[in-house]
Amino acid sequence: MALKRRNKVNAxxxxxxxxxIVFLLLIFFMVTSTLVAPNALKLLLPQSNxxxxxxxxxxxxxxxxxRYYINDDGQLRRVEFREIEPFLQNR
Incomplete structure (x- = not known):
């Protein structure tokens, strides 16, 4: 009895x-993403008077x-550290 040899398939x-395929999918998604219109509402907002x-x-x-300096309205003046906080609170 002769046994048949199976043909090996090249894997x-x-x-x-x-x-x-990857390149075509990339092009497809790039083109379709630029064609999609954003779903947004156009609103007329009130203007401030x-x-x-x-x-x-x-x-x-x-x-x-x-040394601490404060530039107040274009005038540079030297101040002490303890004067900075009250100055900023009054602004």
């Missing part, structure tokens, strides 16, 4: 078709000698 996998006043800018500078 090699070609990655070239996989990269083609009064203007809010902008707070003045105050800059506090500290030198390496631990």
């Amino acid at each position: 090699a996998f070609s990655m070239s078709s996989m990269t083609d 009064t203007q809010t006043a902008a707070k003045p800018i105050t800059t506090i500078s500290i030198t390496k000698d631990l």
